[in-house]
Amino acid sequence: MAVKSIISRPVYGTLSPQPGKHHLFIADAEGALAIAEMARRAPPGFFDDAEIVFIPGPDGKHVAALEALKPEQFHQAPSFASLLPRLRQTLANAHMGLRLYLAGTEGLIGQAMQVALEAGIDHTSMQTEHRGSLARRMQCVHCKGITENVTTQPATCAHCGLLLLVRDHYSRRIAAFQGVCINAEDRSEVPPMEEIFR
């Protein structure tokens, strides 16, 4: 579970069926379980107007469970980058009445939310549920490079190599947590690295 700290640190809810004309689900790995659990609370015929876009985890599980919901459309993608053009196209052609549901890792929720914000959906209007890894997308404030799947504190920037304190300070605009150099005064001071974002 994502723990509440400072106000910019996102908190997630539990997916619940919303009134709407069309329902778009984007999920990765164990996010599928959040959709399957919500389906039990959904009115009959809810998935007749639904589209599910799913990025399976390395174990490839949960595809059958989502297909069993019989959504109007089901689409699998190997990565978020690979589904991005399709997602942008869907949102560009969408009308008011489309509802968005995001479930899975923080990285997936954050990146899908970033695209939806650009399309004009308010972040408070989206349903989100966190499942699976707490690994973070991090932006280095020094070189601006993004490092994916950060699990340690501190973490090394994959671009400039600085040792960064991974803060709870989060940007919806760039869908990343902020990383700030942890030993700027004395680079020889190297605090121990612990794996805390599992």
Place this chain on the structure above:
Amino acid sequence: MSTGTTKLDVVVSDVVPVNDLVTRFHFRRRDGELLPTFSGGAHVVVEMRDGERTRLNPYSLMGSPLDTREYTISVRRDDVGRGGSLFMHRNVKPGMEMVVSYPVNLFSLDLRAKKHLMLAGGIGITPFMAQTAQLAAEGGNFELHYTCRTASLGTYADVLRERYDRRVRLYHDDLDERIELDRLLSTQPLGTHLYVCGPAGMINWVRDRAASLGWPAETVHFEHFAAPQPGLPFDVTLAVSGKSIRVDEQQSLLEAIEAAGVDPPYLCRGGVCGQCETNVISCDGKFIHNDHWLSEEEHRSGKKIMPCVSRFEGRSLVLER
């Protein structure tokens, strides 16, 4: 005391009859300076000194926010109301000195929207006059659907058609023209925000259909100033200031509190903004809630009242004021 607003000393620079029911009033500053900046959807509270009595009514600013040499409001005459609009129509003449509040906006545009869909009913057109002027100047994307009783009572319909052409769609009740609301709401591009101003029934209808059709609450904006309704006189005890007051038939509870020399906070005086929310210490009787601020649950609880528009019928009422 109006929260966060200072007063503006103005002079009535023009009074223009618009149609059988509506008259437009222009105000300029007495010192000749520019008036404070406002944004589309803002209102001012106009002080009306009518003999012994002072009325304070909110009116939407309808001029372009780009021109602050004057403020303009349009007032629809209400022959059965408490007399504020009749005072404006009968007593206010060019050259008269008046006092208005600083502008306050409780119905502002969300400028993150990709498109603004506006629905006006009757005199509810006034905030949209300012909002469309603001958006047109910025190249904003908007569409206005305006329902009026008849063409001759379609206040500013001609002006709007001339300014914005096909971006304005008119519906006349007497010709049985109706907004196809479900179709309209279902064909708007993602990122559209909805704005509705008009009679309470229209606002409720639009909000209800929008919610059913999947419009998130954050995208639906509405404004309805409830005019304080006249009613039976009632007595109130103000516990904090230790006063007992009587609210007359034609007076609002807020006005009666002010007349007793107690100065509660207020902003809109129309049951919208929440500033004058007052705790009820005890009561024996029933509340007549007319505001859009308190939740239904709060209305039922009998623990809060909005004195600007709501009344009471019964044996006793004690307020924390």
